[in-house]
Amino acid sequence: MTANVGDLDLFHADGDPGKAPGRYAPSPTGRLHLGNLRTALLACRAARVREAPFLLRIEDVDTGRSREEWIEVQLGELRQIGVDWDGEPVRQSDRHDLYRGALDRLEADGLLYECFCTRAEIREAASAPHGELPEGAYPGTCRELTESEREERRQAGRPPALRVRAAGVKVGFEDHLCGTVEKTLDDFVVRRNDGDFAYNLAVTVDDAEQGIGEVVRGQDLLDTTPRQLWLYNRLGLAAPARFAHVPLMLGDDGERLAKRHGAITLEERIESGEDPSAVRRGLVESVEGILGPG
Ligand SMILES: [Zn+2]
Structure with a gap:
């Protein structure tokens, strides 16, 4: 990680992952659609080309949306499409101690605060102009609450979320496919x-x-990477050498x-008479060239 590149506070260059593992990390909230399967194939192939291990992680940190029964369905879909992985998939629901440890570290460094805002309050406050922060950003309403103000809100029965003090930090990174991405963070x-750990922390x-x-994943997550880079930095953790956000299937x-x-979905394709290997061929053909030769 190189600090102070241009006017950025934090910059992550596109590095060489060597033989360090790649991964695919589905959320068990339904069937994987063909775009998910294509991303999984790309992630798998990218790791295998490097002769690196390929790991699977079940991202069931969102307890409201994750369903046990989707895990086996998704693993079956991945197998059918020819994605193979090393070892047993890990599950985020088994890793809460790790996430709690990270929160403790942020807390010890004075980087956390409780936020009592409802969604509607944030929407309303975020629509007012507030300097450098991007549109829709959290405006910092609860950042400087006193202990008695916090106590008052707790008494009113509002469960707090935890936010990090990151507002205004400019983070950039060089994506392997998308080029330079820059973002000014909010808190x-x-x-x-609801007590669940947030995606950005867990990942x-x-x-x-x-x-x-x-990390090979869909471009819908491109915007989350600067937040994660901030967390790697503040938690003293090594970030992945390379991020490659692949185009979404349209x-x-x-x-x-x-x-x-x-x-x-694969199931729908099979029902309409295609066999899994034909679906796989179609997906592979549709991604030729996305990650370069190999
Ligand atoms: Zn708030």
């Missing part, structure tokens, strides 16, 4: 007010703990793949 959530802790060298109308585009 983002690391533990939600950072996991990728560091599993020694991931290269429907015929150029819009992001969704149910209305018809048969978008």
Whole structure:
């Protein structure tokens, strides 16, 4: 990690992952659609080309949306499409101690505070202009509450989320596919007010703990990476050497793949008469060239 590149506070260059593991990390909230499967194939191939291990991680940190039964379904879909992984998949629900440890470290460094805002309050406050922060950013309403103000809100029965003090920090990174990405952070959530650990916290802790060298994932997550880079930095963890955010699969109308585009899951394709190997061939052909030769 190189600090102070240009006017950035934090910059992460596109590095060489060597033979450090790659990974795919599905959330068990439903069937994987073809875009997910394509990303998984790309991530797997990228690791195998480097002769690196490829790990699977079940991202079931969102307890409200994750369902046990989807885990086996998704693993089956990945196997059918020819994604193979090393060892047993790890599950975020088994790793709460790691996330708690990371929160303790942030807390010890004075980087956490309780936020009692409702979604509606944040929407309303975020729509007012507030200097350098991007649109929709959390405006820092609860940043400087006194202990008695916090106590008052707790008494009123509002469970707090935990946010980090990151507002205004400019983070950039060189994505292997998307080029330079820059973002000014706001005070983002690391533990939600329902008690669940936030995606950004869990994924950072996991990728560091599993020694991931290269993160290959969909471009819908491109915007989350600067927050994770801030967390790696503040937690004293090594970030993956390389990030590659792959283009999302689009429907015929150029819009992001969704149910209305018809048969978008492997099951639906099989039902309509295709066999898994043909689906795999189609997916592989659609990604030729995305990650370069190999
Ligand atoms: Zn707040």
